[in-house]
Amino acid sequence: MEDTKKISGNVLIMVVISLIVGLVAGYFIGYSNGVAKGELNILEEQKLEQEKALGEIQKEANPFVNLEEKANPFKDTYTNPFAQ
DSSP states (O other): OHHHHHHHHHHHHHHHHHHHHHHHHHHHHHIIIIIHHHHHHHHHHHHHHHHHHHHHHHHHHOTTTTHHHHHOTTTTTOOOGGGO
């Protein structure tokens, strides 16, 4: 009778140790596959958004983008007085 109790105790200990090892391994594998890749994706998206915002700010701040419109505000209203 004592042998069966001893075996079941050893089996229980092995099962608990296996569960703990499995949980720890799953945690580290899950972290490296899920969380780490997710963090990299978020950083890449933030970088793209920053570059896009910077490009828009540069376009708005550049006075030479539409030079013809800014240099001659009367472009559409101009008439040649000598043509009449």
